[in-house]
Amino acid sequence: MAPVGQITQPTARLDALARARQRAALLPDCLAEARRVANTVIAGWHGRRKRGIGETFWQFRPYVEGESLSRIDWRRSARDDSLYVRDREWEAAHTIWLWADRSPSMLYKSDAALVGKESRALVIMLALAEILSRSGERIGCPGIMEPVASRNAAERLALALAHEPGKTGMPDLGRIGRMSDVVLISDFLDEAEAIETVIGPAARRGIRGHVIEVSDPAEESFPFAGRTEFRDPETGRKLVAGRAETIASDYRRAWLARREALSQSVRRLGWSFLSHSTDRLASEALAAAHGRLSGIPAASRAGSA
Template sequence: MAIARDIVAETPNDLAAKARIQSAKLPDLLIEARHIANTLVSGFHGRRKRGTGDNFWQFRPYVEGEPVSRIDWRRSARDDHIYLRDREWAAAQTVWILPDQSASMHYQSRFSPIAKDSYAMLMALTLCDLFARSGERVAVPGLMAPTSSRNAAEEMALNFAALKEPYEYGHFLDINHHSHMIILSDFLDDPEEIRKKFASLTSANVTQHFVEICDPAEERFPYHGRVEFFDPETRQHYLAGRSETFHDAYLRLYQARRQSLTDFAKISGSSYHIAPTDKKMSTVILALAAMVGQASGYRRG
Protein backbone atom coordinates (compact mmCIF):
# COMPACT_ATOMS: atom_id res chain seq x y z
CA MET A 1 0.00 0.00 0.00
CA ALA A 2 1.33 3.39 -0.93
CA ILE A 3 1.47 5.99 1.82
CA ALA A 4 1.46 9.66 0.82
CA ARG A 5 -0.50 12.90 0.80
CA ASP A 6 -2.98 13.94 -1.88
CA ILE A 7 -2.69 10.82 -4.03
CA VAL A 8 -5.02 10.45 -6.99
CA ALA A 9 -6.18 7.12 -8.36
CA GLU A 10 -4.05 5.81 -11.21
CA THR A 11 -5.66 4.36 -14.31
CA PRO A 12 -4.08 1.51 -16.33
CA ASN A 13 -2.85 4.20 -18.72
CA ASP A 14 -1.14 5.96 -15.81
CA LEU A 15 0.63 2.74 -14.84
CA ALA A 16 1.64 2.12 -18.45
CA ALA A 17 3.08 5.63 -18.56
CA LYS A 18 5.07 4.89 -15.41
CA ALA A 19 6.37 1.72 -17.05
CA ARG A 20 7.62 3.84 -19.96
CA ILE A 21 9.24 6.29 -17.54
CA GLN A 22 10.95 3.42 -15.75
CA SER A 23 12.20 2.08 -19.09
CA ALA A 24 13.66 5.50 -19.88
CA LYS A 25 15.59 5.36 -16.60
CA LEU A 26 17.19 2.00 -17.39
CA PRO A 27 20.30 3.35 -19.17
CA ASP A 28 21.11 5.54 -16.16
CA LEU A 29 20.36 2.70 -13.75
CA LEU A 30 22.64 0.41 -15.74
CA ILE A 31 25.49 2.91 -15.54
CA GLU A 32 24.96 3.30 -11.79
CA ALA A 33 24.79 -0.49 -11.39
CA ARG A 34 28.15 -0.84 -13.13
CA HIS A 35 29.61 1.81 -10.83
CA ILE A 36 28.35 0.00 -7.73
CA ALA A 37 29.56 -3.36 -9.06
CA ASN A 38 33.03 -1.95 -9.74
CA THR A 39 33.14 -0.59 -6.20
CA LEU A 40 32.10 -3.91 -4.66
CA VAL A 41 34.00 -6.31 -6.89
CA SER A 42 37.04 -6.40 -4.57
CA GLY A 43 34.82 -7.75 -1.80
CA PHE A 44 32.98 -10.20 -4.01
CA HIS A 45 34.56 -13.65 -4.01
CA GLY A 46 32.07 -15.47 -6.20
CA ARG A 47 32.66 -19.20 -6.48
CA ARG A 48 36.17 -19.41 -5.07
CA LYS A 49 36.23 -23.01 -3.88
CA ARG A 50 38.73 -25.77 -4.47
CA GLY A 51 37.75 -28.22 -7.22
CA THR A 52 38.09 -29.10 -10.89
CA GLY A 53 38.50 -26.21 -13.27
CA ASP A 54 40.91 -24.31 -15.48
CA ASN A 55 41.76 -21.34 -13.26
CA PHE A 56 44.58 -21.46 -10.72
CA TRP A 57 43.49 -20.75 -7.14
CA GLN A 58 46.30 -21.48 -4.68
CA PHE A 59 49.29 -23.60 -3.71
CA ARG A 60 48.95 -25.73 -0.59
CA PRO A 61 51.14 -28.35 1.15
CA TYR A 62 50.93 -31.92 -0.13
CA VAL A 63 49.10 -34.40 2.14
CA GLU A 64 50.01 -38.08 1.98
CA GLY A 65 47.56 -40.05 -0.16
CA GLU A 66 46.74 -37.22 -2.60
CA PRO A 67 47.40 -37.68 -6.35
CA VAL A 68 51.06 -37.16 -7.19
CA SER A 69 50.01 -35.80 -10.58
CA ARG A 70 48.76 -32.62 -8.90
CA ILE A 71 52.15 -31.76 -7.37
CA ASP A 72 53.63 -28.54 -8.71
CA TRP A 73 57.32 -29.51 -8.92
CA ARG A 74 58.51 -26.03 -9.90
CA ARG A 75 56.93 -24.46 -6.80
CA SER A 76 58.10 -27.36 -4.61
CA ALA A 77 61.69 -26.92 -5.80
CA ARG A 78 61.89 -23.49 -4.15
CA ASP A 79 62.09 -24.92 -0.61
CA ASP A 80 61.92 -28.17 1.33
CA HIS A 81 58.13 -28.64 1.07
CA ILE A 82 55.99 -30.33 -1.57
CA TYR A 83 53.06 -28.26 -2.88
CA LEU A 84 49.90 -29.08 -4.76
CA ARG A 85 48.40 -26.73 -7.31
CA ASP A 86 44.68 -26.17 -6.60
CA ARG A 87 42.27 -25.00 -9.25
CA GLU A 88 39.12 -22.99 -8.67
CA TRP A 89 35.83 -24.85 -8.61
CA ALA A 90 34.31 -24.45 -12.06
CA ALA A 91 30.64 -25.49 -11.78
CA ALA A 92 28.25 -22.62 -12.47
CA GLN A 93 25.01 -21.97 -10.63
CA THR A 94 21.87 -20.39 -12.02
CA VAL A 95 20.76 -17.27 -10.17
CA TRP A 96 17.26 -16.02 -10.96
CA ILE A 97 16.77 -12.32 -10.18
CA LEU A 98 13.25 -11.00 -9.81
CA PRO A 99 12.83 -7.20 -9.41
CA ASP A 100 9.16 -6.59 -8.66
CA GLN A 101 7.85 -3.66 -10.72
CA SER A 102 4.18 -3.84 -9.69
CA ALA A 103 2.06 -0.81 -8.81
CA SER A 104 2.97 -0.53 -5.11
CA MET A 105 6.65 -0.45 -6.05
CA HIS A 106 6.22 2.95 -7.73
CA TYR A 107 6.01 4.61 -4.33
CA GLN A 108 8.54 7.22 -3.21
CA SER A 109 8.15 9.45 -0.17
CA ARG A 110 9.93 12.70 0.55
CA PHE A 111 12.28 10.75 2.84
CA SER A 112 13.80 8.70 0.01
CA PRO A 113 15.96 9.77 -2.96
CA ILE A 114 14.63 6.95 -5.16
CA ALA A 115 11.38 5.06 -5.78
CA LYS A 116 11.13 1.43 -4.71
CA ASP A 117 10.88 0.08 -8.27
CA SER A 118 14.02 1.97 -9.37
CA TYR A 119 15.90 0.81 -6.25
CA ALA A 120 14.90 -2.80 -6.95
CA MET A 121 15.95 -2.51 -10.59
CA LEU A 122 19.28 -0.92 -9.66
CA MET A 123 20.01 -3.75 -7.22
CA ALA A 124 18.93 -6.35 -9.79
CA LEU A 125 21.26 -4.96 -12.46
CA THR A 126 24.15 -4.75 -9.97
CA LEU A 127 23.64 -8.35 -8.85
CA CYS A 128 23.36 -9.47 -12.47
CA ASP A 129 26.66 -7.80 -13.34
CA LEU A 130 28.47 -9.21 -10.29
CA PHE A 131 27.25 -12.78 -10.76
CA ALA A 132 27.98 -12.73 -14.49
CA ARG A 133 31.54 -11.57 -13.78
CA SER A 134 32.02 -14.48 -11.37
CA GLY A 135 30.91 -17.02 -13.99
CA GLU A 136 27.41 -17.75 -12.69
CA ARG A 137 24.40 -17.90 -15.00
CA VAL A 138 21.82 -15.18 -14.41
CA ALA A 139 18.18 -15.05 -15.50
CA VAL A 140 14.84 -13.31 -14.95
CA PRO A 141 11.71 -15.51 -14.57
CA GLY A 142 9.52 -15.29 -17.64
CA LEU A 143 11.72 -12.65 -19.26
CA MET A 144 15.37 -13.68 -19.70
CA ALA A 145 16.75 -17.21 -20.07
CA PRO A 146 19.88 -18.17 -18.06
CA THR A 147 23.03 -16.66 -19.51
CA SER A 148 26.66 -16.39 -18.45
CA SER A 149 27.41 -13.55 -20.84
CA ARG A 150 29.53 -10.72 -19.47
CA ASN A 151 26.91 -8.41 -20.99
CA ALA A 152 24.10 -10.02 -18.96
CA ALA A 153 23.23 -6.75 -17.20
CA GLU A 154 22.76 -5.00 -20.54
CA GLU A 155 20.61 -7.91 -21.74
CA MET A 156 18.48 -7.64 -18.61
CA ALA A 157 18.03 -3.89 -19.09
CA LEU A 158 17.06 -4.35 -22.75
CA ASN A 159 14.47 -6.98 -21.85
CA PHE A 160 12.86 -4.71 -19.27
CA ALA A 161 12.99 -1.74 -21.64
CA ALA A 162 11.03 -3.75 -24.22
CA LEU A 163 8.14 -4.43 -21.82
CA LYS A 164 4.83 -2.75 -22.59
CA GLU A 165 3.54 -2.91 -19.00
CA PRO A 166 5.07 -3.20 -15.50
CA TYR A 167 6.82 -6.47 -14.75
CA GLU A 168 5.16 -8.53 -12.01
CA TYR A 169 6.23 -11.91 -10.73
CA GLY A 170 3.82 -14.75 -11.30
CA HIS A 171 4.29 -18.40 -12.19
CA PHE A 172 7.74 -19.93 -12.01
CA LEU A 173 7.48 -22.69 -14.60
CA ASP A 174 10.87 -21.88 -16.13
CA ILE A 175 12.80 -22.06 -12.84
CA ASN A 176 15.23 -24.98 -12.88
CA HIS A 177 15.77 -27.11 -9.79
CA HIS A 178 18.79 -26.62 -7.51
CA SER A 179 19.20 -22.95 -8.40
CA HIS A 180 18.93 -19.66 -6.52
CA MET A 181 16.20 -17.04 -6.73
CA ILE A 182 16.57 -13.49 -5.43
CA ILE A 183 13.19 -11.75 -5.03
CA LEU A 184 13.30 -7.94 -4.73
CA SER A 185 9.88 -6.69 -3.63
CA ASP A 186 8.04 -4.74 -0.94
CA PHE A 187 6.05 -7.91 -0.03
CA LEU A 188 2.98 -5.89 0.88
CA ASP A 189 0.63 -8.67 -0.22
CA ASP A 190 -1.00 -10.99 2.30
CA PRO A 191 1.87 -13.01 3.86
CA GLU A 192 -0.14 -16.21 3.44
CA GLU A 193 -0.49 -15.57 -0.29
CA ILE A 194 3.24 -14.91 -0.55
CA ARG A 195 4.03 -18.16 1.25
CA LYS A 196 1.76 -20.10 -1.11
CA LYS A 197 3.33 -18.42 -4.14
CA PHE A 198 6.86 -19.48 -3.24
CA ALA A 199 6.17 -22.84 -1.58
CA SER A 200 6.57 -24.70 -4.89
CA LEU A 201 10.11 -23.35 -5.26
CA THR A 202 11.07 -24.72 -1.85
CA SER A 203 9.95 -28.22 -2.87
CA ALA A 204 12.02 -27.88 -6.07
CA ASN A 205 15.18 -27.24 -4.01
CA VAL A 206 15.38 -23.63 -5.17
CA THR A 207 17.21 -21.54 -2.58
CA GLN A 208 15.22 -18.35 -2.15
CA HIS A 209 16.56 -15.00 -0.98
CA PHE A 210 13.86 -12.47 -0.09
CA VAL A 211 14.91 -8.81 -0.21
CA GLU A 212 12.27 -6.47 1.21
CA ILE A 213 12.51 -3.08 -0.52
CA CYS A 214 10.94 -0.50 1.78
CA ASP A 215 10.53 3.25 1.78
CA PRO A 216 11.45 4.92 5.11
CA ALA A 217 7.93 6.38 5.37
CA GLU A 218 6.50 2.86 5.31
CA GLU A 219 8.64 1.94 8.29
CA ARG A 220 7.96 5.11 10.31
CA PHE A 221 4.41 6.24 9.41
CA PRO A 222 5.37 9.93 9.88
CA TYR A 223 1.90 11.35 9.25
CA HIS A 224 -0.28 13.82 11.15
CA GLY A 225 -3.62 15.39 10.50
CA ARG A 226 -5.83 14.83 7.47
CA VAL A 227 -4.24 12.35 5.05
CA GLU A 228 -5.67 10.33 2.17
CA PHE A 229 -4.20 6.85 1.71
CA PHE A 230 -4.43 5.00 -1.59
CA ASP A 231 -3.66 1.37 -2.39
CA PRO A 232 -2.51 1.18 -6.03
CA GLU A 233 -3.02 -2.59 -6.08
CA THR A 234 -6.69 -2.70 -4.97
CA ARG A 235 -7.41 0.95 -5.88
CA GLN A 236 -8.99 1.56 -2.46
CA HIS A 237 -8.93 4.97 -0.76
CA TYR A 238 -9.10 5.87 2.89
CA LEU A 239 -9.30 9.41 4.23
CA ALA A 240 -8.00 9.72 7.80
CA GLY A 241 -8.99 12.82 9.75
CA ARG A 242 -6.31 12.31 12.42
CA SER A 243 -3.78 9.99 10.82
CA GLU A 244 -1.45 10.04 13.85
CA THR A 245 -3.96 7.92 15.79
CA PHE A 246 -3.15 4.99 13.48
CA HIS A 247 0.61 5.18 14.08
CA ASP A 248 1.02 2.46 16.73
CA ALA A 249 -1.49 0.02 15.22
CA TYR A 250 0.05 0.45 11.77
CA LEU A 251 3.58 -0.24 13.01
CA ARG A 252 2.43 -3.36 14.87
CA LEU A 253 0.80 -4.74 11.73
CA TYR A 254 3.76 -3.74 9.55
CA GLN A 255 6.29 -5.47 11.81
CA ALA A 256 4.05 -8.53 12.26
CA ARG A 257 3.90 -8.94 8.47
CA ARG A 258 7.68 -8.69 8.23
CA GLN A 259 8.20 -11.14 11.10
CA SER A 260 5.79 -13.61 9.48
CA LEU A 261 7.79 -13.56 6.26
CA THR A 262 11.10 -13.77 8.13
CA ASP A 263 9.85 -16.85 9.97
CA PHE A 264 8.74 -18.41 6.67
CA ALA A 265 12.20 -17.79 5.24
CA LYS A 266 13.87 -19.52 8.19
CA ILE A 267 11.57 -22.54 8.05
CA SER A 268 12.02 -22.94 4.28
CA GLY A 269 15.81 -22.56 4.40
CA SER A 270 15.65 -19.16 2.69
CA SER A 271 17.21 -15.85 3.65
CA TYR A 272 15.42 -12.57 4.38
CA HIS A 273 16.98 -9.13 4.01
CA ILE A 274 15.73 -5.58 4.60
CA ALA A 275 16.73 -2.91 2.07
CA PRO A 276 15.45 0.61 2.88
CA THR A 277 15.57 2.89 -0.15
CA ASP A 278 17.35 5.64 1.80
CA LYS A 279 20.28 3.33 2.60
CA LYS A 280 23.14 2.02 0.47
CA MET A 281 22.46 -1.39 -0.99
CA SER A 282 26.06 -2.64 -0.79
CA THR A 283 25.61 -4.53 2.50
CA VAL A 284 22.68 -6.55 1.19
CA ILE A 285 24.39 -7.21 -2.15
CA LEU A 286 27.54 -8.56 -0.51
CA ALA A 287 25.48 -10.72 1.85
CA LEU A 288 23.63 -12.24 -1.13
CA ALA A 289 26.87 -12.73 -3.04
CA ALA A 290 28.43 -14.54 -0.09
CA MET A 291 25.42 -16.85 0.30
CA VAL A 292 25.36 -17.79 -3.38
CA GLY A 293 29.15 -18.14 -3.52
CA GLN A 294 29.28 -20.43 -0.49
CA ALA A 295 26.36 -22.62 -1.58
CA SER A 296 27.06 -26.31 -1.93
CA GLY A 297 25.22 -29.53 -2.57
CA TYR A 298 23.63 -28.44 -5.84
CA ARG A 299 24.10 -29.77 -9.33
CA ARG A 300 24.53 -27.99 -12.60
CA GLY A 301 21.00 -27.05 -13.64
Protein backbone atom coordinates (compact mmCIF):
# COMPACT_ATOMS: atom_id res chain seq x y z
CA MET A 1 0.00 0.00 0.00
CA ALA A 2 1.40 3.41 -0.94
CA PRO A 3 2.10 5.87 1.89
CA VAL A 4 -0.27 8.79 2.36
CA GLY A 5 0.46 11.49 -0.23
CA GLN A 6 1.86 9.04 -2.78
CA ILE A 7 0.22 7.06 -5.55
CA THR A 8 1.96 4.14 -7.22
CA GLN A 9 2.37 4.42 -10.99
CA PRO A 10 0.06 1.47 -11.86
CA THR A 11 -2.62 2.89 -9.56
CA ALA A 12 -2.29 6.32 -11.20
CA ARG A 13 -2.70 4.76 -14.65
CA LEU A 14 -5.80 2.83 -13.55
CA ASP A 15 -7.29 5.96 -11.98
CA ALA A 16 -6.67 7.93 -15.17
CA LEU A 17 -8.26 5.17 -17.27
CA ALA A 18 -11.29 5.04 -14.98
CA ARG A 19 -11.72 8.82 -15.17
CA ALA A 20 -11.45 8.73 -18.98
CA ARG A 21 -14.16 6.04 -19.19
CA GLN A 22 -16.35 7.96 -16.77
CA ARG A 23 -15.95 11.15 -18.82
CA ALA A 24 -16.73 9.35 -22.09
CA ALA A 25 -19.95 8.04 -20.54
CA LEU A 26 -20.80 11.50 -19.23
CA LEU A 27 -20.32 13.42 -22.49
CA PRO A 28 -23.53 12.41 -24.35
CA ASP A 29 -25.64 13.63 -21.43
CA CYS A 30 -23.53 16.79 -21.17
CA LEU A 31 -24.01 17.49 -24.89
CA ALA A 32 -27.78 17.04 -24.62
CA GLU A 33 -27.90 19.31 -21.57
CA ALA A 34 -25.66 21.86 -23.29
CA ARG A 35 -28.05 22.09 -26.24
CA ARG A 36 -31.01 22.50 -23.88
CA VAL A 37 -29.23 25.25 -21.95
CA ALA A 38 -28.11 26.98 -25.15
CA ASN A 39 -31.68 26.99 -26.48
CA THR A 40 -32.93 28.39 -23.17
CA VAL A 41 -30.44 31.25 -23.20
CA ILE A 42 -30.95 32.31 -26.82
CA ALA A 43 -34.73 31.85 -26.85
CA GLY A 44 -35.34 35.45 -25.84
CA TRP A 45 -32.32 36.88 -27.64
CA HIS A 46 -33.33 35.98 -31.23
CA GLY A 47 -29.85 34.52 -31.78
CA ARG A 48 -26.91 36.64 -32.93
CA ARG A 49 -26.41 37.88 -36.47
CA LYS A 50 -23.26 37.42 -38.46
CA ARG A 51 -20.18 39.35 -37.49
CA GLY A 52 -20.14 43.07 -38.25
CA ILE A 53 -18.28 46.23 -37.35
CA GLY A 54 -19.50 46.17 -33.77
CA GLU A 55 -21.50 49.43 -33.87
CA THR A 56 -24.75 48.51 -35.61
CA PHE A 57 -27.78 47.94 -33.40
CA TRP A 58 -29.61 44.71 -34.13
CA GLN A 59 -31.65 43.59 -31.11
CA PHE A 60 -32.84 44.27 -27.60
CA ARG A 61 -32.01 41.74 -24.92
CA PRO A 62 -32.68 41.52 -21.15
CA TYR A 63 -30.41 43.56 -18.88
CA VAL A 64 -27.93 41.44 -16.87
CA GLU A 65 -27.12 42.60 -13.34
CA GLY A 66 -23.72 44.28 -13.20
CA GLU A 67 -23.83 45.81 -16.69
CA SER A 68 -23.46 49.56 -17.07
CA LEU A 69 -26.76 51.37 -16.57
CA SER A 70 -25.89 53.54 -19.58
CA ARG A 71 -26.57 50.54 -21.83
CA ILE A 72 -30.23 50.37 -20.75
CA ASP A 73 -32.76 51.51 -23.35
CA TRP A 74 -35.31 53.19 -21.09
CA ARG A 75 -37.87 53.73 -23.85
CA ARG A 76 -37.97 50.01 -24.67
CA SER A 77 -37.90 49.10 -20.97
CA ALA A 78 -40.92 51.32 -20.28
CA ARG A 79 -43.12 49.01 -22.36
CA ASP A 80 -43.17 46.33 -19.65
CA ASP A 81 -41.68 45.51 -16.25
CA SER A 82 -38.27 44.36 -17.55
CA LEU A 83 -35.05 46.22 -18.34
CA TYR A 84 -33.51 45.93 -21.82
CA VAL A 85 -30.18 46.90 -23.36
CA ARG A 86 -29.33 47.60 -26.99
CA ASP A 87 -27.19 44.75 -28.28
CA ARG A 88 -24.70 45.21 -31.12
CA GLU A 89 -22.99 42.97 -33.64
CA TRP A 90 -19.64 41.49 -32.73
CA GLU A 91 -16.60 43.39 -33.91
CA ALA A 92 -14.67 40.94 -36.06
CA ALA A 93 -14.14 37.33 -37.02
CA HIS A 94 -12.41 35.47 -34.20
CA THR A 95 -11.51 31.93 -33.42
CA ILE A 96 -12.97 30.97 -30.05
CA TRP A 97 -10.87 28.50 -28.08
CA LEU A 98 -12.83 26.69 -25.35
CA TRP A 99 -11.23 24.64 -22.58
CA ALA A 100 -12.69 22.83 -19.57
CA ASP A 101 -10.54 21.40 -16.80
CA ARG A 102 -10.74 17.64 -16.33
CA SER A 103 -8.42 17.27 -13.36
CA PRO A 104 -9.44 14.94 -10.51
CA SER A 105 -10.50 17.87 -8.31
CA MET A 106 -13.25 18.64 -10.83
CA LEU A 107 -15.03 15.38 -9.92
CA TYR A 108 -16.06 16.72 -6.52
CA LYS A 109 -19.79 17.01 -5.80
CA SER A 110 -21.39 17.73 -2.44
CA ASP A 111 -24.99 17.07 -1.48
CA ALA A 112 -25.72 20.80 -1.91
CA ALA A 113 -24.71 20.80 -5.59
CA LEU A 114 -26.93 20.10 -8.57
CA VAL A 115 -24.09 18.43 -10.49
CA GLY A 116 -20.35 17.85 -10.23
CA LYS A 117 -17.87 20.53 -11.25
CA GLU A 118 -16.59 18.61 -14.27
CA SER A 119 -20.08 18.00 -15.59
CA ARG A 120 -21.00 21.68 -15.22
CA ALA A 121 -17.76 22.84 -16.86
CA LEU A 122 -18.36 20.53 -19.84
CA VAL A 123 -21.96 21.73 -20.21
CA ILE A 124 -20.90 25.39 -20.20
CA MET A 125 -18.15 24.69 -22.75
CA LEU A 126 -20.36 22.67 -25.09
CA ALA A 127 -23.24 25.15 -24.77
CA LEU A 128 -20.90 27.98 -25.75
CA ALA A 129 -19.75 25.90 -28.72
CA GLU A 130 -23.39 25.35 -29.69
CA ILE A 131 -24.32 29.05 -29.57
CA LEU A 132 -21.15 30.30 -31.25
CA SER A 133 -21.16 27.70 -34.02
CA ARG A 134 -24.73 28.64 -34.93
CA SER A 135 -23.38 32.11 -35.64
CA GLY A 136 -20.60 30.86 -37.89
CA GLU A 137 -17.71 31.22 -35.45
CA ARG A 138 -14.67 28.94 -35.57
CA ILE A 139 -14.48 26.75 -32.47
CA GLY A 140 -11.37 24.99 -31.17
CA CYS A 141 -10.06 23.37 -28.01
CA PRO A 142 -6.33 23.69 -27.15
CA GLY A 143 -4.58 20.36 -27.58
CA ILE A 144 -7.87 18.57 -28.34
CA MET A 145 -9.47 19.94 -31.49
CA GLU A 146 -8.27 22.33 -34.19
CA PRO A 147 -10.68 25.19 -34.97
CA VAL A 148 -13.67 24.29 -37.13
CA ALA A 149 -16.41 26.45 -38.64
CA SER A 150 -19.34 24.08 -38.49
CA ARG A 151 -22.83 24.14 -37.04
CA ASN A 152 -22.13 20.80 -35.36
CA ALA A 153 -18.99 22.07 -33.62
CA ALA A 154 -20.38 21.17 -30.19
CA GLU A 155 -20.94 17.57 -31.27
CA ARG A 156 -17.48 17.38 -32.84
CA LEU A 157 -15.93 18.81 -29.69
CA ALA A 158 -17.74 16.28 -27.50
CA LEU A 159 -16.52 13.46 -29.75
CA ALA A 160 -12.93 14.74 -29.60
CA LEU A 161 -13.10 14.91 -25.79
CA ALA A 162 -14.50 11.39 -25.58
CA HIS A 163 -11.47 10.03 -27.48
CA GLU A 164 -8.91 12.08 -25.57
CA PRO A 165 -7.31 10.32 -22.57
CA GLY A 166 -7.62 13.36 -20.34
CA LYS A 167 -4.86 15.81 -19.53
CA THR A 168 -4.43 17.54 -16.19
CA GLY A 169 -3.19 21.05 -15.66
CA MET A 170 -3.69 24.23 -17.65
CA PRO A 171 -3.67 24.09 -21.48
CA ASP A 172 -0.82 25.24 -23.71
CA LEU A 173 -1.85 28.58 -25.23
CA GLY A 174 1.40 29.13 -27.13
CA ARG A 175 0.01 28.32 -30.59
CA ILE A 176 -3.07 30.51 -30.32
CA GLY A 177 -3.05 33.55 -32.62
CA ARG A 178 -3.89 37.16 -31.78
CA MET A 179 -7.34 37.28 -33.41
CA SER A 180 -8.72 34.83 -30.89
CA ASP A 181 -10.75 34.58 -27.73
CA VAL A 182 -9.92 32.00 -25.06
CA VAL A 183 -12.43 30.72 -22.50
CA LEU A 184 -10.95 28.73 -19.60
CA ILE A 185 -13.33 26.87 -17.27
CA SER A 186 -11.93 25.30 -14.11
CA ASP A 187 -12.01 25.36 -10.31
CA PHE A 188 -8.60 27.09 -10.52
CA LEU A 189 -7.37 25.66 -7.24
CA ASP A 190 -3.75 26.25 -8.25
CA GLU A 191 -1.93 29.29 -6.92
CA ALA A 192 -2.85 32.53 -8.71
CA GLU A 193 0.82 32.99 -9.66
CA ALA A 194 0.88 29.62 -11.43
CA ILE A 195 -2.26 30.47 -13.38
CA GLU A 196 -0.88 33.89 -14.32
CA THR A 197 2.26 32.17 -15.67
CA VAL A 198 0.06 30.32 -18.17
CA ILE A 199 -2.28 33.09 -19.27
CA GLY A 200 0.16 36.01 -18.96
CA PRO A 201 2.08 35.37 -22.20
CA ALA A 202 -1.18 34.93 -24.12
CA ALA A 203 -2.60 38.17 -22.72
CA ARG A 204 0.56 40.06 -23.66
CA ARG A 205 0.22 38.78 -27.24
CA GLY A 206 -3.15 40.50 -27.44
CA ILE A 207 -5.34 37.41 -27.00
CA ARG A 208 -8.64 38.19 -25.29
CA GLY A 209 -9.38 35.82 -22.44
CA HIS A 210 -12.25 34.89 -20.17
CA VAL A 211 -11.89 32.87 -16.97
CA ILE A 212 -14.87 31.02 -15.48
CA GLU A 213 -14.29 29.64 -11.99
CA VAL A 214 -16.60 26.71 -11.21
CA SER A 215 -16.98 25.82 -7.53
CA ASP A 216 -19.08 23.53 -5.37
CA PRO A 217 -21.18 25.33 -2.73
CA ALA A 218 -19.58 23.22 0.02
CA GLU A 219 -16.15 24.45 -1.03
CA GLU A 220 -17.20 27.97 -0.17
CA SER A 221 -19.53 27.47 2.81
CA PHE A 222 -17.55 24.66 4.53
CA PRO A 223 -20.57 22.92 6.14
CA PHE A 224 -18.49 20.24 7.88
CA ALA A 225 -18.55 19.46 11.57
CA GLY A 226 -17.14 16.83 13.92
CA ARG A 227 -14.36 14.45 13.01
CA THR A 228 -13.84 14.81 9.26
CA GLU A 229 -11.24 13.38 6.91
CA PHE A 230 -10.29 15.54 3.91
CA ARG A 231 -8.45 14.04 0.95
CA ASP A 232 -6.65 15.87 -1.85
CA PRO A 233 -7.88 14.23 -5.09
CA GLU A 234 -4.72 15.37 -6.92
CA THR A 235 -2.08 14.00 -4.54
CA GLY A 236 -3.97 11.61 -2.25
CA ARG A 237 -2.81 13.49 0.86
CA LYS A 238 -5.19 13.38 3.80
CA LEU A 239 -6.03 15.74 6.63
CA VAL A 240 -8.10 14.68 9.63
CA ALA A 241 -9.86 17.42 11.60
CA GLY A 242 -11.08 16.39 15.04
CA ARG A 243 -13.66 19.19 15.09
CA ALA A 244 -14.00 20.56 11.58
CA GLU A 245 -16.26 23.40 12.67
CA THR A 246 -13.38 25.04 14.56
CA ILE A 247 -11.51 25.80 11.35
CA ALA A 248 -14.55 26.90 9.33
CA SER A 249 -14.03 30.65 9.74
CA ASP A 250 -10.35 30.53 8.85
CA TYR A 251 -11.13 28.32 5.88
CA ARG A 252 -13.80 30.66 4.50
CA ARG A 253 -11.49 33.66 4.79
CA ALA A 254 -8.73 31.76 2.98
CA TRP A 255 -11.14 30.63 0.28
CA LEU A 256 -12.41 34.14 -0.43
CA ALA A 257 -8.85 35.53 -0.34
CA ARG A 258 -7.80 32.91 -2.93
CA ARG A 259 -10.69 33.88 -5.22
CA GLU A 260 -9.94 37.58 -4.86
CA ALA A 261 -6.26 37.01 -5.66
CA LEU A 262 -7.23 35.00 -8.75
CA SER A 263 -9.73 37.62 -9.87
CA GLN A 264 -7.24 40.47 -9.50
CA SER A 265 -4.51 38.52 -11.28
CA VAL A 266 -6.79 37.76 -14.23
CA ARG A 267 -8.14 41.30 -14.52
CA ARG A 268 -4.67 42.80 -14.22
CA LEU A 269 -3.88 41.01 -17.49
CA GLY A 270 -6.97 42.47 -19.14
CA TRP A 271 -8.99 39.26 -19.07
CA SER A 272 -12.49 38.90 -17.64
CA PHE A 273 -13.37 36.82 -14.60
CA LEU A 274 -16.61 35.34 -13.34
CA SER A 275 -17.42 32.78 -10.68
CA HIS A 276 -20.15 30.17 -10.90
CA SER A 277 -21.40 27.75 -8.25
CA THR A 278 -22.83 24.33 -9.15
CA ASP A 279 -25.94 24.95 -7.05
CA ARG A 280 -26.95 27.57 -9.63
CA LEU A 281 -28.32 27.06 -13.15
CA ALA A 282 -25.85 26.54 -15.98
CA SER A 283 -27.81 29.07 -18.05
CA GLU A 284 -26.69 31.85 -15.69
CA ALA A 285 -23.01 31.20 -16.36
CA LEU A 286 -23.66 30.73 -20.08
CA ALA A 287 -25.48 34.06 -20.39
CA ALA A 288 -22.72 35.87 -18.50
CA ALA A 289 -19.97 34.20 -20.56
CA HIS A 290 -21.76 35.03 -23.81
CA GLY A 291 -21.96 38.65 -22.68
CA ARG A 292 -18.23 38.74 -21.99
CA LEU A 293 -17.46 37.32 -25.41
CA SER A 294 -19.72 39.99 -26.88
CA GLY A 295 -17.81 42.67 -25.02
CA ILE A 296 -20.70 43.39 -22.67
CA PRO A 297 -19.81 44.01 -18.98
CA ALA A 298 -21.44 41.66 -16.47
CA ALA A 299 -21.43 40.82 -12.80
CA SER A 300 -18.25 39.10 -11.61
CA ARG A 301 -20.25 36.32 -10.05
CA ALA A 302 -22.62 34.51 -12.40
CA GLY A 303 -25.89 33.91 -10.57
CA SER A 304 -24.75 35.43 -7.31
CA ALA A 305 -27.85 37.53 -6.90
